[in-house]
Amino acid sequence: xxxxxxxxxxxxxxxxxxxxxxxxxxxxxxxxYWYRRVMGKEIxxxxxxxxxxxxxxxxxxxxxxxxxxxxxxxxxxxxxxAELEDSGVYFCASSPLGALNTEAFFGQGTRLTVV
Amino acid sequence: QKEVEQNxxxxxxxxxxxxxxNCTYSDRGSQSFFWYRQYxxxxxxxxxxxxxxxxxxxxxxxxxxxxxxxxxxxLIRDSQPSDSATYLCAVNTGGFKTIFGAGTxxxxxx
Numbered sequence: 001x002x003x004x005x006x007x008x009x010x011x012x013x014x015x016x017x018x019x020x021x022x023x024x025x026x027x028x029x030x031x032x033y034w035y036r037r038v039m040g041k042e043i044x045x046x047x048x049x050x051x052x053x054x055x056x057x058x059x060x061x062x063x064x065x066x067x068x069x070x071x072x073x074x075x076x077x078x079x080x081x082a083e084l085e086d087s088g089v090y091f092c093a094s095s096p097l098g099a100l101n102t103e104a105f106f107g108q109g110t111r112l113t114v115v
Numbered sequence: 116q117k118e119v120e121q122n123x124x125x126x127x128x129x130x131x132x133x134x135x136x137n138c139t140y141s142d143r144g145s146q147s148f149f150w151y152r153q154y155x156x157x158x159x160x161x162x163x164x165x166x167x168x169x170x171x172x173x174x175x176x177x178x179x180x181x182x183x184x185x186x187x188x189x190l191i192r193d194s195q196p197s198d199s200a201t202y203l204c205a206v207n208t209g210g211f212k213t214i215f216g217a218g219t220x221x222x223x224x225x
Contacts, residue, residue: 004158031211042119043159043203043215056212091158103149104213106158 004107012113018080025094038088082114121216134191138204147207150189194223
């Protein structure tokens with residue numbers, strides 16, 4: 001069974017450009033999460049989808065970040081326009097619908113560098 | 116105060132020794148506690164979860180939880196060089212939002 005996959009694995013863009021990250025969760029997982037780790041800091045929660053609905057987007061840094069999950073399958077996270085402080089590793093995770101304390105499976109992450 | 120605190124390390128132990136990793140959290144309402152292992156450049160991998168006070172053992176790993184002290188730890192017995200990684204403590208306060216610590220780097224010397 002395929003795990004959580006993320007694309008691209010690396011992205012280098014210039015300040016002011018737009019970047020779109022993609023996450024394909026494990027098949028059948030209704031919960032999908034986005035996290036970010038900036039250099040030297042802890043992994044920070046960005047938002048949570050249940051199917052196509054945003055349940056909690058309290059961790060989104062600002063309105064330059066837009067996450068979507070049309071159809072409740074894969075998700076995209078767009079950063080527009082990108083700023084230098086957006087550099088970091090963006091992780092996606094998924095888990096099946098069920099008990100609140102279910103554990104999530106992480107993707108390999110997308111390393112974003114804004115220059 | 117950080118919500119989940121870990122010593123950044125590095126923690127260095129000889130092969131075969133017990134590695135002890137510690138974590139404290141600030142939210143007394145926290146319900147679920149996880150330890151993830153992350154190798155350099157790889158995704159975090161869940162290795163232990165614990166939900167109630169006491170010890171939980173799984174192979175060479177033992178997680179310990181003390182909610183009164185807001186403390187959770189991970190013991191790795193018979194440490195191997197392959198255990199060298201960053202260990203992330205994560206806490207779920209209810210709902211689906213999980214708070215991570217910054218991680219402790221562990222080196223196991225052969």
